[in-house]
Amino acid sequence: MKDPLCPACGGRNVGRVGTVQYYCWDCFIEFSLSPRGIRMFRVEADGELSRMDQVGPEEVMS
Numbered sequence: 001m002k003d004p005l006c007p008a009c010g011g012r013n014v015g016r017v018g019t020v021q022y023y024c025w026d027c028f029i030e031f032s033l034s035p036r037g038i039r040m041f042r043v044e045a046d047g048e049l050s051r052m053d054q055v056g057p058e059e060v061m062s
Contacts, residue, residue: 003015003016003022004022004033006022006024006026006027006029006031007031007038007040008024008027008029008031008040008052009024009026009027011024011025011026011027013025013026017030018032020032020033020034023043028042028043029041029042029043029052030043030049039051040052
């Protein structure tokens, strides 16, 4: 599977950090893909993840 576009900024500078987890180097968010949608997390200065809004499957960018 080709790496997806970032759901937050639409950028292509995305790397895989887990089986279904990705990191966007353009806007510095981590996101995961599932059949229920996309979960997005902001990476805080201390490395902790803060959950952002969830995107439904109909809004997934390909």
